Amino acid sequence: MFKLPNMSGLQRNDRADGTEILKVESEMNVTLPNTFKKLLQSINGLSLGGGLAIYGTEELMERNETWEVREYAGGYVAIGDDGGGNVFLMRQELGAMEVLLVGAGDMNPKNATVISPDLIEWITSGFPLPFDMDVLVDVPDTCRIVLIKMPDEGLKGLLQIKTTLGLATSTADLLKGSKQLPFVLVDNFPYGKAKKLIEELGVMGSVLSLKTN
Numbered sequence: 001m002f003k004l005p006n007m008s009g010l011q012r013n014d015r016a017d018g019t020e021i022l023k024v025e026s027e028m029n030v031t032l033p034n035t036f037k038k039l040l041q042s043i044n045g046l047s048l049g050g051g052l053a054i055y056g057t058e059e060l061m062e063r064n065e066t067w068e069v070r071e072y073a074g075g076y077v078a079i080g081d082d083g084g085g086n087v088f089l090m091r092q093e094l095g096a097m098e099v100l101l102v103g104a105g106d107m108n109p110k111n112a113t114v115i116s117p118d119l120i121e122w123i124t125s126g127f128p129l130p131f132d133m134d135v136l137v138d139v140p141d142t143c144r145i146v147l148i149k150m151p152d153e154g155l156k157g158l159l160q161i162k163t164t165l166g167l168a169t170s171t172a173d174l175l176k177g178s179k180q181l182p183f184v185l186v187d188n189f190p191y192g193k194a195k196k197l198i199e200e201l202g203v204m205g206s207v208l209s210l211k212t213n
Helices: 018-028 034-040 056-065 119-124 154-166 171-178 191-200 202-207
Strands: 010-012 046-048 052-054 076-081 087-092 098-103 113-117 144-148 183-190 208-212
Touching: 010 171, 018 056, 018 154, 034 119, 056 076, 056 087, 113 119, 144 191, 154 171, 154 183, 154 202, 171 183, 183 191, 191 202, 202 208
Parallel strands: none
Antiparallel strands: 010 046, 046 052, 052 076, 076 087, 087 098, 098 113, 144 183, 144 208
16 A cells, blocks of 8 residues: 555545456556556556546546557556646556656657656655646647648648648648638647647648647
8 A cells, every 4th residue: 555645635546456457458558567557556546636647547548549649659658647738658668667757749758857766756755846837838738730831842742731631621622721821721630749740741841830729
């Protein structure tokens, strides 16, 4: 049993059994660190004041799909978030203990901050962070992708943008919209995914702008 810190607003769930944990690993096709599994067997998820949360077995799959962890942070698993658009990651290794913090808009682990070398120690110490929670970046869940300039490549560039973003918009509508700038290509698009795809477009990505909803 873990001794949780005495903090206002801290809520915890009942323990998970081994069967629940194995089912989650199988359905997600992931390897959960032993330290995290040990936590789940004592506390199957917890939250602090409606903000910071450590996921239980019921949230793990849904939240990892929402953050698109498999696509943008392969080899890692999201174990929680701060409630403000920042995600807690751990390596998919049995012996992993280190906890990382990364913005949902940039899930690349190379850009993450190590907040603790030991998950259990971090939790029992009251979730300390190396900086003030107030300065964490508030990343939106979704955005609009707006065409603000015609690509130098013309129609060829528009078609490349359409393919990269996976747009259902017809070529005719794209051409029409490109003559009435700014033109909203897509609404309610996952923000993190939008940033990643625009990066893949390279220089051509400069003709696009992200607008929060």
